[in-house]
Amino acid sequence: MTAWSTLSTEQLSALRERLRADFARLTSNRLSLDLTRGKPGAAQLDLSNGIDDTINGDYRSREGIDVRNYGGLRGLVEARELGSEIMDVPATNILVSGNSSLSLMYLAMETALRNGLSQGMTPWQKSGRVRVLTPVPGYDRHFALTAALGVEMLNVALTDTGPDMQAVQELVRTDSSIKGIWCVPKYANPTGCIYSDETVRQIAELPHIAAAEDFIVFWDNAYAVHDLEFPPLKLASLFEAAQIAGTQDHIVQFGSTSKITFAGAGIAFVGSAESVLARLEERISVMTVGPDKLNQLRHARFLLGRVTEHMQGHAQILKPKFTMVADKLESALGGLGIASWTNPRGGYFVSLDVMPGLAKRVVALAKEAGLAMTAAGATFPYGLDPEDRNIRIAPTFAEPDALEAAMDVLTLCVKIATIESMIDQ
Numbered sequence: 001m002t003a004w005s006t007l008s009t010e011q012l013s014a015l016r017e018r019l020r021a022d023f024a025r026l027t028s029n030r031l032s033l034d035l036t037r038g039k040p041g042a043a044q045l046d047l048s049n050g051i052d053d054t055i056n057g058d059y060r061s062r063e064g065i066d067v068r069n070y071g072g073l074r075g076l077v078e079a080r081e082l083g084s085e086i087m088d089v090p091a092t093n094i095l096v097s098g099n100s101s102l103s104l105m106y107l108a109m110e111t112a113l114r115n116g117l118s119q120g121m122t123p124w125q126k127s128g129r130v131r132v133l134t135p136v137p138g139y140d141r142h143f144a145l146t147a148a149l150g151v152e153m154l155n156v157a158l159t160d161t162g163p164d165m166q167a168v169q170e171l172v173r174t175d176s177s178i179k180g181i182w183c184v185p186k187y188a189n190p191t192g193c194i195y196s197d198e199t200v201r202q203i204a205e206l207p208h209i210a211a212a213e214d215f216i217v218f219w220d221n222a223y224a225v226h227d228l229e230f231p232p233l234k235l236a237s238l239f240e241a242a243q244i245a246g247t248q249d250h251i252v253q254f255g256s257t258s259k260i261t262f263a264g265a266g267i268a269f270v271g272s273a274e275s276v277l278a279r280l281e282e283r284i285s286v287m288t289v290g291p292d293k294l295n296q297l298r299h300a301r302f303l304l305g306r307v308t309e310h311m312q313g314h315a316q317i318l319k320p321k322f323t324m325v326a327d328k329l330e331s332a333l334g335g336l337g338i339a340s341w342t343n344p345r346g347g348y349f350v351s352l353d354v355m356p357g358l359a360k361r362v363v364a365l366a367k368e369a370g371l372a373m374t375a376a377g378a379t380f381p382y383g384l385d386p387e388d389r390n391i392r393i394a395p396t397f398a399e400p401d402a403l404e405a406a407m408d409v410l411t412l413c414v415k416i417a418t419i420e421s422m423i424d425q
């Protein structure tokens, strides 16, 4: 493919006419396509239907607890072991509660803000200005949660090996208003990058070097086992690195089975030092008399000891979808010098960067053609992508035919937006 920067204005104009004709044909088809939905498709949910057969009238947990009744705020032992298998944190350092890790993240940040994350820690709100670092592009719900708690966000770049650690270290060393950092360490949403061993080690040490004494690492390992290839890529253990650094009570890890079993009916985990779990348990006890232990038991009986095998089933469904997205991007845009994208080996998203200033235009064109894309800017705090170039692609939910059609529309829109702007200039 010829890079577009080498084309003459006449060549670009001729190409623009052809692309516009393609676009007119597409819009007349009244398409209704959607690449916004970062959730499992129906075939993936079907992999877990057997979870219903695990109880069969046997409501006693391994320790003999009747799971139908109240209580058990820490979670069943077998559910904590499942959390351990998924999150690579010892079961004794895991609390299981509810169906959403996002709500546990909210609880943890709110606790840090109002109470202190563990005994003896100063509540953030006592220090005036409170900010957390947000590696970008990142997960929109982290940003919404943080904003909802009135905590400010400060962007740092996300590289292929994790956050730009030099920038992170400089900021936390010098500014005591920086109280924490958001991390999605494996198959980050949306780029799919995995933090390197060195990054994990440096992150474990951040609470030591931070000017803020109450610095917290929010480690959202949502895609810990969501590999597309086996044997999977391994993320270094933050728990072990924190033990070496002596920072365990400044590090809080999250995970769930939302994209392992049922996205709306899974179980969620938080992993940390005992002092942090005790504080969170104390706060949870004000909100509930006990979590849904029946669902915890179902999950443990269905998944414990066979998480990898189960995730291979997901990979069989998802790998062809991610391959299709990669092939479509390469065949339509490869070599043109107008866009770059990620090729994740797991997780739920692909991140597409167009030329600066064009992401909103691409998403608007896609809408015109009947394709819904996640709003441009959503991968940045406050919806503000300073360069207006990042677009998140969510390939998991769409059926293969619809995904293929959607990628044709998307790549065409990228070309049209780019050629319009090149000709304008």
Ligand SMILES: Cc1ncc(COP(=O)(O)O)c(C=O)c1O
Pocket (backbone or CB within 6 Å): 038, 099, 100, 101, 102, 103, 139, 184, 189, 220, 222, 255, 256, 257, 258, 263, 268
């Ligand atoms: C990075 C990340 N964390 C958390 C979640 C939501 O997790 P849960 O369903 O456990 O609340 C998602 C869902 O897309 C996600 O992408």
